[in-house]
Amino acid sequence: MNIKIDQLEKSYKKKKALYPLSLSLNTGIYGLLGPNGAGKSTLMNILATVEKPTHGKVMVDNQEIWQIEKIYKSKLGYLPQTFGMMPELTGREFLMYIASLKGISSKEAANNIQSLLQQVNLTEVADNALHSYSGGMKQRIGICQALLNRPSFLLLDEPTVGLDPDERIHFKHLILKQAEHSTVLLSTHIVSDVEALATHIIVMKHGRVLATGKVNELKQAVKGMIWKVPNKSHSSLSYPHIIGSNHMNNDGFEETKVISFVSPSPQAIPVEATLEDVYLYNIHKDKLSTDNSNINNNLNGQDGWIG
Structure with missing residues (x-):
């Protein structure tokens, strides 16, 4: 039909x-x-x-x-x-x-x-x-x-x-x-x-x-935007981002999914996108700035925006 x-x-x-x-x-x-x-x-x-x-x-x-x-x-x-x-x-x-x-x-x-x-x-x-x-x-x-x-x-x-x-x-x-x-x-x-x-x-x-x-x-539309970071590094996250789900890694430490145009932390590791990531991105993407100059300023050491 x-x-x-x-x-x-x-x-x-x-x-x-x-x-x-x-x-x-x-x-x-x-x-x-x-x-x-x-x-x-x-x-x-x-x-x-x-x-x-x-x-x-x-x-x-x-x-x-x-x-x-x-x-x-x-x-x-x-x-x-x-x-x-x-x-x-x-x-x-x-x-x-x-x-x-x-x-x-x-x-x-x-x-x-x-x-x-x-x-x-x-x-x-x-x-x-x-x-x-x-x-x-x-x-x-x-x-x-x-x-x-x-x-x-x-x-x-x-x-x-x-x-x-x-x-x-x-x-x-x-x-x-x-x-x-x-x-x-x-x-x-x-x-x-x-x-x-x-x-x-x-x-x-x-x-x-x-x-x-x-x-x-x-999923392809958010490729390169999905990261996992150790929970202890939350306080150091910078640049516009969306917080995703938590999970335990193989070593027994908690990690958190983060959606961001650029790496949100020195400890961030890129990962493949899931459907949950796609959903969170589309529901909350207004939290992510598309202003590249703003991101570049952050990369140059200015204060970042915690999402």
Whole structure:
């Protein structure tokens, strides 16, 4: 399925939730990254036809989605951040109910549900009432309902909330399989959720798309800007920089990732960029000066700016 988002905007009274954005999505997994309030859920709600944009349009195979809404929804799977359940129903009954709303025949629904329950490891509790389910179990039921109709376009908004490490692994295998024949848009503010899944990344902040492209292309854009420094050298860091994650090196000493146009410390060692580095750079790049004269002055011994 080919999805084209053309100059999409969304406003709530005087508040702008989405500034004009244009994207093209095809078969595969797209990771939608951004902090809380970035506009990710607003975009997902529009793509799910839960909301309409203030301006702009969404085209699927050259047809506007609100003109073919019934056909579009039949090909759509959606897991919102929060979704309602009927606590007195069992997991299986709830999924059968959702399948009926989607127009799936009873026989097809029963087969799909049994397969999905096995894939998310819920077979043993499938006939227990939903009110007895843990948060992680309910989230897995939510994943099942999104996949019931074998969607061509799958929207997942913070899908791994409440999942333990084993469940996350099962989820990743399930989505990788789904993406072989579908377009998957996975929205999250947790970079590790898409690290092993997405081939394309979209980074958003304050309702705007800051960067989009293949993972390797985005990593190439920050090549030569990623450094690791000993934690004890923090106080000596100079030049504009962004502080990244901490980790232990092979000798048992703590090191910190730093993003900077130039080496931020005599102890700094250049390293390869990760997706987390790409994300941090795009979210916080206003902290980095592009004024080369400012950097040159710092190199000549003048005071540096601690980022």
